[in-house]
Amino acid sequence: MLEIIKGAVSLGLLWSVMTIGVYISFRILEIADLTVEGSITLGAAIAAQAITKGINPYIATGMALLGGMAAGLATGLLHTKLKIPALLSGILTMIALYSVNLRVLGKASLSLLRMETVYTAFEKIGLESSWAIIALGFISVTVVICFLYWFFGTEIGCAIRATGNNPNMVRAQGINTDTMITIGLVLSNGIVALSGAFIAQNQTFADVQMGTGSIVIGLASVIIGEVLFGKRNYFMRLTSLAMGAITYRIIIAFVLKLGMHSNDLKLFTAITVAIALSLPIIRERLNPPKITIKEGE
């Protein structure tokens, strides 16, 4: 029991990083960016290939981050410069990345068994492997949250947030919305690829298929976080994303324990997201808002 929760928390922390990346495109830019399906695998592939080549795992992870940023840039340019709708731009990059990822990996799957990873350093100081994952996951989530809390408070960060909210107003304030959208997508996909690198090193392999459905997992985590942990202030809002990702993993661990076949997981996740996204409408149908009119109004 405790083992299951520990496993779910460690996996949840690694996926938290990815969830935060999805949050940037989905909630801040208001774009459903499918690039992440490819960039999470790209991050995994770059890190795995670099580590196999003997590069320091931390540097390899940094390279994965840069690779993801490049993928975000590609989508950003397709969308803003060539005026391809955001959803389609993401799909194009995602499909293109499938080939790129195969090239990077050299084959469909690359094993990292018995190789030094980012977790090795934590194990060396005496942490048992699942605690090493939790420690690294916690540190990286904290760093990413603090970074974003700072970044979205800066002048550029404010401009990006406003762009997702009201691009007309932003242009009227002399801001190039194309640039803001592109920066947002670069950041988002960089973070997603970073997460991919962590996940690959955790599961000790990178697989060309591993990104499939990741956008839905990201969305599920974002929504679970918002529904369960609220969004009182900005810091809480970012923290709720991590909580959402962990909760999602715990839910999955339990339904698997209850006997659900792991092949049905993606169907289960998709249904969860569909229900979560339609919650506002369902809630309104079930109990319509009560209107009270005060006397003399």
Added chain:
Amino acid sequence: MLKIDGIYKVFNPGTVNQKIALRDVSIHLEEGDFVTLIGGNGAGKSTLLNCVAGVYGVDKGTIHIAGTDVTKLPEHKRATMLGRVFQDPMMGTASDMMLEENLALALRRGQPRGLKWGITNRERETYRQMLSRLELGLENRLQTKVGLLSGGQRQAITLLMATIKKPKLLLLDEHTAALDPKTAERVLSMTDQLIKENNLTTMMITHNMRDAIKYGNRLIMMHDGRVILDIKGDEKKKLTVESLLKRFGNASGEEFAYDRTLLS
């Protein structure tokens, strides 16, 4: 301050829906001119303002703002010289962001934006002072999301944002049309005060003839994509709704028949 020379704007060129929205429009504004722009639906008023703001490019002619040729500049680059308020109160502000964040975005218009904090404590004091002058009780609601405020409050804020950095040119596109009459009146007098205090060069579209006559030092009437009347100085001061209607008839050869304009 503003020089519009012979601009044309055609929508859907070469199709059955081709519409010539502006035909050879030329307008020169001096610094401090406050022009009210009036005309029926489809006269080209909004198109003209949008062409000046760079929302649309023009098909012919040139536009200079404060001596700079902006004809080919994209919207966000021209914005550094402009203040704009739109008809829709939702258009001018970011509803999910706080009041102070909206003002901070406007305060940095025309400056490069970097990694400094998007808003400083010193600014907040300035915002509080500016907002208290509006007498809408907004000075204590700096952290309120703008989406929770009323249409009138949002237009007042947009007006403040448009003028917080003194613009070379202020463009108002029927900015009181979506408000109730009392609020509209209030926002209009606030507008007038701001323009006078800062000596702002302004173009204001209105569908209300009385307002067009009451405010500003110059009145331009458009019809079918053309400027048909341009009245300034003492002549403008003597205008009445009746005389304006009559002059419209003489200039256009048509009766002025737009209910919205006549009834309001």
